[in-house]
Amino acid sequence: MEMSGMEPRKVDIEQLAWSWSEEPGLEQLTVTRTHSSGEVIEIPVARIKGTRPGPQMTVMSGMHAGEYSGILAAQKLINDVKPDELTGTLFIIPVISTKAFMERNMQLNPIDQKEVHFIRPGNPDGTYSDMLIDTLFDIVKESDYLIDSHAGEMAQSLMSWVPVPMRGANELSSRSLELARGFAVEYVEPRYDLPSIPPFCVALLNAGIANIWVECGKNGVPTDEDIAIHFDGYIAALQTMKMLSGDAARPRQKLLKGTRSQINSEQSGVWHPIVKEGDVVEAGQYLGKLTDYFGNTLEEFHAPNKALVLYYWSNPAINAERRPHGYDWHNGLVSLLDLED
Numbered sequence: 536m537e538m539s540g541m542e543p544r545k546v547d548i549e550q551l552a553w554s555w556s557e558e559p560g561l562e563q564l565t566v567t568r569t570h571s572s573g574e575v576i577e578i579p580v581a582r583i584k585g586t587r588p589g590p591q592m593t594v595m596s597g598m599h600a601g602e603y604s605g606i607l608a609a610q611k612l613i614n615d616v617k618p619d620e621l622t623g624t625l626f627i628i629p630v631i632s633t634k635a636f637m638e639r640n641m642q643l644n645p646i647d648q649k650e651v652h653f654i655r656p657g658n659p660d661g662t663y664s665d666m667l668i669d670t671l672f673d674i675v676k677e678s679d680y681l682i683d684s685h686a687g688e689m690a691q692s693l694m695s696w697v698p699v700p701m702r703g704a705n706e707l708s709s710r711s712l713e714l715a716r717g718f719a720v721e722y723v724e725p726r727y728d729l730p731s732i733p734p735f736c737v738a739l740l741n742a743g744i745a746n747i748w749v750e751c752g753k754n755g756v757p758t759d760e761d762i763a764i765h766f767d768g769y770i771a772a773l774q775t776m777k778m779l780s781g782d783a784a785r786p787r788q789k790l791l792k793g794t795r796s797q798i799n800s801e802q803s804g805v806w807h808p809i810v811k812e813g814d815v816v817e818a819g820q821y822l823g824k825l826t827d828y829f830g831n832t833l834e835e836f837h838a839p840n841k842a843l844v845l846y847y848w849s850n851p852a853i854n855a856e857r858r859p860h861g862y863d864w865h866n867g868l869v870s871l872l873d874l875e876d
């Protein structure tokens with residue numbers, strides 16, 4: 536994808552380690568790698584090397600291509616952080632899934648229909664998405680801290696919150712929690728249950744990298760307010776880790792505990808949700824209905840337990856047949872966090 540006026544240096548992943556300057560400053564390049572299918576991976580990476588040595592942090596976004604608020608916040612971070620104000624090195628990857636981004640392809644990779652957040656790195660000989668995630672891991676693997684910005688996709692109305700993977704040493708978990716504390720979201724959700732933690736996050740923890748993923752923004756609309764929550768959270772994390780000076784913001788947050796569950800439809804149809812993201816629903820509460828094309832009710836859906844609505848699919852088109860690799864992206868209706876009383 537050529538963009539006029541923007542031609543950053545292209546560097547093959549094999550050469551990346553030797554491609555950065557020794558000098559403090561801002562550098563921008565595009566990491567490339569060619570898949571056996573002939574499709575090329577391109578990942579834009581900015582590096583800001585501070586004038587004082589210190590830790591490495593990576594801020595990345597655009598793993599899912601329609602989650603724009605983090606992408607725009609990452610661009611602002613590239614522009615705003617000055618090398619003479621920075622201790623250590625900050626890597627910023629504004630768009631991970633560039634092919635999906637340019638095709639406006641929601642959630643799944645357009646080449647192999649995989650959900651990249653569920654892929655474990657270490658399989659570069661697999662499909663395009665496997666190589667993409669392996670390449671991403673190669674870029675970030677020397678980091679001490681990593682923040683991965685997400686939002687609600689174009690079809691998702693999502694409550695803003697920050698999940699924190701809590702596996703591994705206590706010290707690593709507590710540093711991950713520290714990364715989350717500067718984001719102005721109502722809830723932070725420590726996750727202890729391995730199946731509920733995306734494999735990429737687990738791989739980061741196994742490499743000793745404290746990390747969080749931030750869910751803020753919805754429906755593919757990058758509002759100024761949501762962009763600011765991502766951006767201010769990055770700055771607070773940099774201040775917390777003493778990479779920038781100043782007192783880190785500590786907005787009021789609540790800790791969220793519960794078990795994830797998702798309401799899916801087993802048949803295709805037109806979805807009429809009546810819940811909203813952030814609602815607390817009681818066991819048995821009506822969530823919405825699925826109709827046929829004419830509007831005749833096919834099925835009504837109710838909450839199995841008392842739960843918080845993390846997000847729901849605001850897009851009416853529900854396709855129960857389209858399940859690449861078994862994913863429930865096209866037949867998902869409501870994502871819940873079952874609350875213990």
Ligand SMILES: [Zn+2]
Binds near residue numbers: 598599685
């Ligand atoms: Zn996402």
